Amino acid sequence: xxxxxxxxxxxxxxxxxxxxxxxxxxxxxxxxxxxxxxxxxxxxxxxxxxxxxxxxxxxxxxxxxxxxxxxxxxxxxxxxxxxxxxxxxxxxxxxxxxxxxxxxxxxxxxxxxxxxxxxxxxxxxxxxxxxxxxxxxxxxxxxxxxxxxxxxxxxxxxxxxxxxxxxxxxxxxxxxxxxxxxxxxxxxxxxxxxxxxxxxxxxxxxxxxxxxxxxxxxxxxxxxxxxxxxxxxxxxxxxxxxxxxxxxxxxxxxxxxxxxxxxxxxxxxxxxxxxxxxxxxxxxxxxxxxxxxxxxxxxxxxxxxxxxxxxxxxxxxxxxxxxxxxxxxxxxxxxxxxxxxxxxxxxxxxxxxxxxxxxxxxxxxxxxxxxxxxxxxxxxxxxxxxxxxxxxxxxxxxxxxxxxxxxxxxxxxxxxxxxxxxxxxxxxxxxxxxxxx
Numbered sequence: 001x002x003x004x005x006x007x008x009x010x011x012x013x014x015x016x017x018x019x020x021x022x023x024x025x026x027x028x029x030x031x032x033x034x035x036x037x038x039x040x041x042x043x044x045x046x047x048x049x050x051x052x053x054x055x056x057x058x059x060x061x062x063x064x065x066x067x068x069x070x071x072x073x074x075x076x077x078x079x080x081x082x083x084x085x086x087x088x089x090x091x092x093x094x095x096x097x098x099x100x101x102x103x104x105x106x107x108x109x110x111x112x113x114x115x116x117x118x119x120x121x122x123x124x125x126x127x128x129x130x131x132x133x134x135x136x137x138x139x140x141x142x143x144x145x146x147x148x149x150x151x152x153x154x155x156x157x158x159x160x161x162x163x164x165x166x167x168x169x170x171x172x173x174x175x176x177x178x179x180x181x182x183x184x185x186x187x188x189x190x191x192x193x194x195x196x197x198x199x200x201x202x203x204x205x206x207x208x209x210x211x212x213x214x215x216x217x218x219x220x221x222x223x224x225x226x227x228x229x230x231x232x233x234x235x236x237x238x239x240x241x242x243x244x245x246x247x248x249x250x251x252x253x254x255x256x257x258x259x260x261x262x263x264x265x266x267x268x269x270x271x272x273x274x275x276x277x278x279x280x281x282x283x284x285x286x287x288x289x290x291x292x293x294x295x296x297x298x299x300x301x302x303x304x305x306x307x308x309x310x311x312x313x314x315x316x317x318x319x320x321x322x323x324x325x326x327x328x329x330x331x332x333x334x335x336x337x338x339x340x341x342x343x344x345x346x347x348x349x350x351x352x353x354x355x356x357x358x359x360x361x362x363x364x365x366x367x368x369x370x371x372x373x374x375x376x377x378x379x380x381x382x383x384x385x386x387x388x389x390x391x392x393x394x395x396x397x398x399x400x401x402x403x404x405x406x407x408x409x410x411x412x413x414x415x416x417x418x419x420x421x422x423x424x425x426x427x428x429x430x431x432x433x434x435x436x437x
Contacts, residue, residue: 002079002385003377004040006419010436011038011371016196018103019044019094020078021085021118023051026151026181026188026212027107027135028074033189033364034103035077036374042097042389043078046085047410049382050075059177064355066381066417072351072361075379082383082410085116089408094118096393098127103192105133109146120207129205131195135188136211144213151212155180159216164223164233184215242288243300244270247330254313255330258320263288266325273323274307346373346424361422371435373424380417383410 007014016039020031028043028050035041043050056063056070063070081097083090095117098104104123106113113119113134120132137149156162159180162172188210195206217224223233231241240246244260260266264287268280279285284294291297308316313329320327331339337360342348346367348360367373386409390400403409426432 001419002040002388003077003419004079006377006421006436007038007077007375008436009038010375011036012368013037013039013196016040016103017042017101018105019097019101021094021104021106021108022135023107024150024181025052025074025178026184027105028052029178029182029185030133030135030188030192031078031105032074032076033185033366034192036364036376037366037368038371038374039103041078042101042385043075043080044085044094044097045080045082045382047082047382047407049082053382062356066414067353067355068379069353069356069359069361071379076361076376077374078379079389080380080382080384080412081386081389083386084408084410085118087406087408089403089406091117093390093393093403093409095126097389098123098130101127101130102196103131103133105135105188105192107135109148111146124205124207127205129199129203131192131199131205131208133188133192133195133208134210135184136209138213139211140209149212151178151180151184154212155184155216159213160220160223160233161216164220166234168234168236168239170234180212180216183219184210184212187215187218238298238301240297240301241292243291243297243304246301246304248305248308250308250313250316251310252312252314256308256313256316256327257330258325258327260325263291269323270304270325273319273325274304275310276303276307279303343425346426349376349422349424351376351378351422352420372432373427375434375436376422377419378422381412381414384412384417386411 013034018031018034018039018041020028020041020043022028022031031041031043050071052074053068053071056068059070061070083093085091085094104118106118110119123130123132137154138144138147156175156179161175161180165175166173188208191208191210195208199205227233237247242261242263244258244263244266247255247257249255260270267286271277271280283290285291285296285300291300336342337348346363347365349363350358351361352358361376387400390409400409400411404411423434424432427434
C-alpha cells in the first residue's frame with residue numbers, strides 16, 4: 001500500500017501530486033513540509049539512493065538497512081521510487097510520472113537537468129500546468145550559479161551566520177548541520193503553495209527558485225542594515241547597543257536571554273527590579289540615544305550582570321514573569337528534548353524504532369484547524385514503492401523485471417515494513433482527533 005492510501009485523504013493538499021528529485025536536506029525537507037499537508041509525494045531516487053542516506057554516522061546518529069532516523073528528518077510520508085534517469089526506460093518512467101504531477105521539485109544543477117531533459121523550458125513545453133521548483137546553493141545569475149553548495153558554505157559561511165553569531169573575538173561558530181537548509185525549506189514550501197494557488201486562477205504552471213545564500217541574507221536583515229550604519233557584527237555581549245537585549249548569567253551558572261526592545265520605556269522598571277534604583281532617570285543611560293552618545297552600554301551591562309548574579313535562574317524567572325519581561329533560559333538540545341512545551345504543541349513527536357527505541361522527531365510547525373496534527377509515516381528503503389507505482393503506470397511483472405535487470409529501475413525485495421502512523425501527544429491522549437481515520 002502506498003503512503004498516500006494510508007493517509008486516507010488527509011490534509012489541505014490532498015489530491016496534489018509532487019514528484020521529488022532531491023538529495024540531502026533543504027529540498028527534501030521542503031517536500032516533507034508539503035507531505036504533512038497531505039500531498040502525495042513520489043520521491044525519485046537514483047539506484048544508489050539519496051546521498052543523505054550515507055550521512056547518519058557523520059551527524060552522530062545510527063542507522064540500519066531498514067531504519068534511518070537521519071533520512072526521516074526530511075522524508076516522512078513519502079513514496080519511494082528508484083529510477084536510473086540516464087537509461088531510456090528510467091527516463092520514460094520519469095516523464096510518465098511528471099505527466100500526472102502538479103509539482104516537480106529538484107536540487108540538481110542546470111547542466112544535469114538539461115542533460116536529463118527535465119530542465120524548466122523542456123518541461124514547461126510538455127506540461128504547461130506543471131509547477132517546476134529548484135532549490136540551489138547560490139542564485140541563478142551570479143558567478144557562483146554553477147557552484148555546488150551546502151548550507152555550511154552557502155548559508156553559514158558566505159551568508160555570514162558562522163562569523164556573526166559568535167561572540168566578538170571568538171572563533172567562528174559551527175551551527176548544527178543543515179540549520180540553514182530547514183530555513184530555506186520553509187521559504188520554498190511557501191513559494192510552491194503560492195504557485196499552486198495562482199494556478200487555480202491562471203491554469204498554468206510556474207518556475208520557482210530559492211537559494212541558500214539568499215535565505216541567509218534574508219535572515220540577516222537587521223544585521224545587514226545595521227552594519228551600514230556603523231554597527232557591525234559580530235558583537236560582544238559587553239557592548240551591545242541595547243543592554244536589555246542581551247545574555248546574562250545567574251547565580252546558579254545558568255545563561256538567560258532577555259529581549260526588551262523598548263529600552264527607554266522600561267528603563268526605570270528594569271533598574272528597579274534589578275536593585276539599581278540609584279540609576280533611575282539617569283540622563284546618560286535612560287534612553288538609547290543618550291546611551292549611544294555617551295557610550296555607557298558597558299556600564300549598564302555591568303550593573304545588570306551584578307544584579308543577575310545574586311539570584312538563581314528560577315528566582316529571576318519568577319520576578320521577570322511577574323513584570324512580563326520577555327526572557328528565557330538559553331536551552332541546549334538536551335533541554336528541548338525534555339521540554340513538555342514542545343510535545344504539547346507537537347513541535348516534537350515520539351516515534352518508535354525497532355533498533356533504536358523511542359526518539360523525538362522534530363515536526364514542521366504549521367497547523368490547520370480543519371485537519372489538526374498530521375500523521376507521520378517514517379521513510380522506507382531505496383525503491384520500496386517502485387513496483388507499485390510502475391504497475392499503476394501500466395507496466396506488468398515481466399516488464400518490471402526486465403527493466404530491473406537492465407538497471408533502469410530498482411525495486412525493493414526485502415521484508416515488508418509496516419506503515420506505522422505515529423500520532424501527536426494530544427492525539428495519543430484522546431485530546432485531539434486523528435483526521436486521517
